[in-house]
Amino acid sequence: MNLPNLKEAKIRTNKEVAIKEALNLKSDKFKGQKFYLKTYGCQMNVHDSEEIKGILTNLSFSETTDLNEADIIVLNTCAIRENAHDKVFGFLGRIKHLKRNKPDLIVCVGGCMAQENSVANLLKEKYPFVNIVFGTHNINELGTMILNASSNQDIEVYSIEGDVYENIDYKRDSKYSAWVNIMYGCDKFCTYCIVPYTRGKQRSRKMPDILKEVQTLKDEGYQEITLLGQNVNAYGKDLAENYDFATLLEEAARINIPRIRFVTSHPWDFTDEMINVIAKYPNIMPYIHLPLQSGSSKILKLMGRRYTKEDYLKLYQKIKETIPGCSITTDIIVGFPNETEEDFKETLDVVNTCAFDGAYTFIYSPREGTPAALIKDNISKEVKEARLQTLNKLVNSYSLKHNKEYVNKIVKVLVTSPSEKGENKVCGYTETMKLVNITGASNDIGKIIDVKITSAKSFSLDGEKEIFANIS
Ligand code: SF4
Incomplete structure (x- = not known):
């Protein structure tokens, strides 16, 4: 010991x-x-x-x-x-x-x-x-x-992380949508990532404290909460109590806040129980950010990600089968050391198979102090940039394809703020986390409204507030 x-x-x-x-x-x-x-x-x-x-x-x-x-x-x-x-x-x-x-x-x-x-x-x-x-x-x-x-x-600057503190006086940016930290730090130590060094080891909050915060936010009129952590589905693994993320998610859903989201997930920690809980509760939004990072099992191993291409695809399929209409976005890094053309093609292959709703794509750059920084960064800048361009083109084509499927449909949108796309426009998010710029809803900030989608772009949708006629 x-x-x-x-x-x-x-x-x-x-x-x-x-x-x-x-x-x-x-x-x-x-x-x-x-x-x-x-x-x-x-x-x-x-x-x-x-x-x-x-x-x-x-x-x-x-x-x-x-x-x-x-x-x-x-x-x-x-x-x-x-x-x-x-x-x-x-x-x-x-x-x-x-x-x-x-x-x-x-x-x-x-x-x-x-x-x-x-x-x-x-x-x-x-x-x-x-x-x-x-x-x-x-x-x-x-x-x-x-x-x-x-x-x-x-x-x-303390190098040693401490306890988890409760009753923090947050001054929240929004009155409708709130972040709720469920844990701090991360124990995964992916080889390229600086987070475990800058944020320390995983420290989960106690479940009753989190649920109390969710209840308070509901009582204050919040429409949406997002459970937040570097790797939320590892929640509770560091605690003596028998807490896990599926239970936390279910308990939070029972508080009946209209919308619950969570970010970010690690595929290795995603359990069947979590998938079933998301499918069971209509107020847990059908949207998951599931970082892939690479489609090559060889590169995933070098990244220390603990899953293979096949594991990821299996998980992806299980989510899609169990949660109909669930949108999935991802993170992908190109140009990790030793990534060959073949490895990169495997990433494109996963993108083609999963047809992600969206992806945050990055060029690898070494972070001092991480294990990956010790591996020779042997992919040239030109190759990295060319791969990123190819990847973005493919990712954006799938985003547009998904977004076009919304045209002429009526969807529920939580209106969050004025839109940058025009004076009389506001914007908000669908249950599947699509950004919508809306006309005819200037007085609806903070509300969940029905919106008819009129057109689609790769990164956003346009829509009009839907007003149903009274049927007598
Ligand atoms: S990439 Fe995510 S899971 Fe991996 S070490 Fe960083 S924060 Fe943790």
């Missing part, structure tokens, strides 16, 4: 005390001042930013979308891809300029990128105007750090 290292245990205890003391800290020190928050990366970061907004609001800051108005700027960063780093450093260049004219401006850099040692060192050496650097394991401490901010750079 491994006994905990005493030094680590002490750091963990100090960290937990510091975070608990800082949790939901309130102050009016910054009344009348404004915050500008920029979020990079995935839904997990978007939800973390809702926590950061809660912290800033508790310190009496109000939000601005104008950088020049800000008294404090917070960058919540992402470490998944190389260009995410470049974007942050590019933006810091702009902030440096601003700070020259506004020396009291507080600049904070947090999130996954800040969690990387090399980045914290770089910020210290080359970006001394950054006041506060915090990691993913001490977001809760940000309030204390801001209250104590000085002209000296304060870097507080």
Whole structure:
């Protein structure tokens, strides 16, 4: 049996005390001042930013979308891809300029990128105007750090993840659709992925705490919740209690919130029980994001994904057979080291077999500190780009084909916001997670309405609010 290292245990205890003391800290020190928050990366970061907004609001800051108005700027960063780093450093260049004219401006850099040692060192050496650097394991401490901010750079990035904290004061972006974190971190250690290093090992929340949050959101009138985690279907595996994702999903569905979604799933952890629960409850939406990453079993093995091409196809078929009309999207990486033309053709083969509703496609780039970064990146940039282009063309053709099947149909859409596609338009999502731009529904934000689909593109649908005549 491994006994905990005493030094680590002490750091963990100090960290937990510091975070608990800082949790939901309130102050009016910054009344009348404004915050500008920029979020990079995935839904997990978007939800973390809702926590950061809660912290800033508790310190009496109000939000601005104008950088020049800000008294404090917070960058919540992402470490998944190389260009995410470049974007942050590019933006810091702009902030440096601003700070020259506004020396009291507080600049904070947090999130996954800040969690990387090399980045914290770089910020210290080359970006001394950054006041506060915090990691993913001490977001809760940000309030204390801001209250104590000085002209000296304060870097507080814990390498050891801690407990799961409850009763966080989120300031949610939407009043209709909410994220609900069910777990933190990931234990899968796919060889290309930085997440287990930046977010730590898997820590699931207790099921009663999650269900209490779902119930509160229902009572507040939320129409939709999305259960959130890096690998939601591994939920509970780290807990002593006998919790699993299928049970959590079923219990959440019974609370009767109109729409329940979840993201993201790992094919290796997808069980028959989960598929059956999704099929059984009409308020669990028929939409699954099921990352493939590669169609070649050889590459999947190098990626440490724990399934083969055949396993994936079998799972895909089972989902389609058990949940009629379920839409499935995926993630695919091209140009992983040693990916041959044959391997790439296997990926195209899976795309042709599954005819995905959509796919997020990426060119592989090594992340420092991951096992894959030690494998020679032996696929040229030109080959990677050509493969991405071929893949995107194929993926988009299937997206368009699926979307065209909606034309002239009436579908239920949760209207979430004004649309960018025209002044009198709003937009929202179908049960199958298709984006719809709608006319005639300006007063329906926050409602689930019937929409007649009038036309289809690869990435969205157009529709009109359907008004049924009263039949007497
Ligand atoms: S499942 Fe793999 S790709 Fe997903 S977060 Fe965990 S390590 Fe990363």
